[in-house]
Amino acid sequence: QYSVTGTLQVVFKEPLQLIAYIVMLFNISAQLTFFSLLVIPVSAFFISRIVKNLKSQAHAAQESYGNMISYLDEALSGIKIIKAFNAVSFIKNRFHNENERYANIGRAMAKRQQLSSPVSELLGVIMVAIILLYGGHLVLSGDKSLTAPAFIAYIAIFSQVMRPAKALTDSFSGIHNGLAAGERVLELIDERTEVKDRADAKLVKSFEKNIVFNQVNFSYTKDKEILQNIDLTIEKGKIIALVGPSGGGKSTLVDLIPRFMDVTGGQILFDGIDLRDLDQDSLRDMIGVVNQESILFNDTIFNNIAFANLSASQEEVEAAARIANAHEFIVKTEQGYQTNIGDRGGKLSGGQRQRICIARAVLKNPPIMLLDEATSALDTESEKLVQDSLYKLMDNRTTVVIAHRLSTIQNADKIVVIEAGKIVEAGSHSELIQQEGLYRKLIEMQQFTD
Template sequence: MADDSSFPSSSSSALPTRLWTTVRRILRLAWPYRWRLGGAVLATALGAMVALVVPLGLRELLNAVFETANRALLDRLTLGLLVLFVLQALFSFLGRYGLEWTGERVVTDLRKRLYAHLHGQSLRFFANRRTGDLTSRLTNDVSSVRDAVTQALAESFTQVLSLVGSVALMIVLNWRLSLIIFVVVPVVTAAAIGFGRWIRRLARTLQDELADTTAIAEESIAGIRTVKGFARSAYETSRYHEAVERLFDTAHRKVWASALFSALVGFLFFGALVAIFWYGGLEVLAGRLTTGDLVAFIFYAFNIARSVGGLSRLYSTLNSAAGASERIFQLLDEPATDTDPSGMPALPPINGAVAFDHVTFAYDPGTPVLHDLSFAVPAGQTVALVGPSGAGKTTLMSLIPRFYDPQSGSIRVDATDIRSVTRQSLREQLAVVSQDVHLFNDTIRANICYGNLDASDAAIEDAARAANAHGFIAALDDGYEAAVGERGVKLSGGQRQRIAIARALLRDARILLLDEATSALDAESEAEVQDALTRLMESRTTFVIAHRLATVQDADRILVLDDGRLVQDGTHDELRTQPGLYQRLADLQFREGSDASASP
């Protein structure tokens, strides 16, 4: 962390190039709204030009009072200044509104684009990243782009215009007096570059640490039952506090750097103003400058000070925004791995036959999890996947919806290689019920109809009845409109499973994937869920993962996996009589069950 926050050295010379590369990418985000943005910049620029005329008006007004004592001219000049102020206010409103609108529009578009990009990534992508970090990029980092669009990019143009215009008019008024400003501006520019690099690195570190803090909080809150169950609230609180303190430490250094820079700029320019007062007074006394000229000159000096100070703040803002934007662009530059090439055909309606042909798969290259698997499942057959933990059962099932693709071999559905059709069309004809049911923080109705968003109320209720869920739903105060809470926390495990089964029934898919759907339930809940599963499995090709063999005895076929290899294939009765892994597992489980039932 020290390297990120230390004052920049010569190794930082590459930063301006990276900064402007990031700036160009931010500008491209605003390109669809270039006319509105251009109009806003033009309005702001016109306001800046009006502001440049104001000191000249004040000069004439003061000269009218002190030099000519002309009352009529004084009245006309006062009215003219009032008109200038009205125009400046109008242009300021139009410019600010246009800039803010563009910034919010860019942020909205970027959030939608980033969120869609995340949904185009595979499960492998999410397995390697923390949810809190992704959430932070989607919220905190994206908001930083708004500052870049509304302030650092657009306002810098008007600040430069004000700076250049003020310098030009100062030279016209008195070139000798202008030399004082010309000494200060290069010093401030050099300081801005150095401090800007420093602040940019601190901003990047700050966003990373904010993402870490968000991830810690999100993980702890999501796992609050585990936290409280192991009495680890104090530990999680301490962990979060440490992360927040690290965040504060970096934020403190960033604030310190920005404050130091602003103070330095202010000191240089106010020192220059003192020099201008002194030398300008000498020029008035010598008769080379009128009182009005001196006042106008001082106003332009203030304009320059404000413009340079504004540009320095904008440069700091731009560096901060660029630091956060880099994290967004880093994510957007990740190739989408769960999307299909354009023009790929959709999978036609299927019967449900599934075949694995010499399939080998590895999460990490060189370490296969599945080895040369080959088997064929006719449509409508129920297949149980059995084996010890780590045998590859869940991985095998994850290949069917193309959550992952095998390194070699092929998987076919009704003789169609699933890699030759779109993922969407494949997954629309599958339904998944897992042990860890995910319910959205919405109503029961919304969670059931997630299986078919166009389902009627009658179809939703029919699916709930078939899943043995209508009874407990009807007993709730709000019935189908009852909220289930975060991840379904307001429902029991058995109730959540039955909601998931109703969702799968409503989908009416030809292929059904059941991953330990009853293993975490008590006997009564398991009986109700199993009864619902039996209805769900009728006439569907079903893959069932189960560690308890008693739940798969009636399967049409059992595939026994060990260390990623298919070691046995047959019915329960066939495998029960064959020496091998299934027989050992069955002997162990049924003996334990018999011992348990015989114990007092």
């Protein structure tokens, strides 16, 4: 901001003064002024050599500062892992090295910036001395174009020229700093979202029939298909359980429904309409999401639950918390629903964080739920409470769940087995057990908890 405002003041103010002074100098002596203008480029050349690398240095400084902030965030959020693996010295050294790099760049920039001012002063003195010699020669030689009084006036005005010229010179270093910082900001501003609504996108007002995957393909790059030829129908009110080996594409399939990404082949139909023809925001109003990772914000419990409905009353938030089996532990906290849960919910246990996320989804009350069961890291009591709240959440809703528990799978209306981006099996629990395929192998290998 300073680089922009400070430089703009100089750019609009100083050139006008500079032009006015030069016009006055031409009126006094055109010959001496032409000589002066020949000397000025020499001075400008030396200044430009000094500030030449400032832009690249400023860009490197911005990048290094961003790295330091990233390292600091990682260190604070992952402090338990860092200590558990005795990696404190490694993390400290990594941050220290980046800090040293940032300091070195800063010192190099400061040297160049501070050098430009005295150099410009010195060059200004040299220019005045040269003009004194040349102008004095013209006066002493009896040149009628320049008298002694006019020469004194000329020197007085020329000394005033140096101030705006020096200000413009000093502003160059600020411009380079501003350009480097501005480029990083503009990179973010110019970043385009991969998923865009069409100009005539339709608003989604309700969910009536089904969601149909029709020969759906998806890939992040051209080299590898994540999903291949997916054909799947999700009927309203049904529970679809997605199972299969890790990395098979289950999460990617779920992420396509709220249009976090668009398909690269085939189409997904929402009540018979291609998802790409629908407005993203109105589509997502129909969908609730509970991720494997509990995403919470540094705010109160109330505001985290009411995240999807800012106008929710205390009674509505409490009702959602009761369904999610969260009310009991919430009222035991220091300030109840107004308790701040810290960065990423760090003041809560894993099970408590998940129940807050489930309460948030309950309050939104969408017709479609996308769930990723994540109970393996919880103790038995928390796991039971979370699982019970998930069952309540799935009740009477269209649900797509990435299942990790056998009880969830058995209660599903349809089980879809995904391996290497393809649907290899689909059916009920009893049907798939009889097929003796991948699903049965997963069950026998105890991939699912009871």
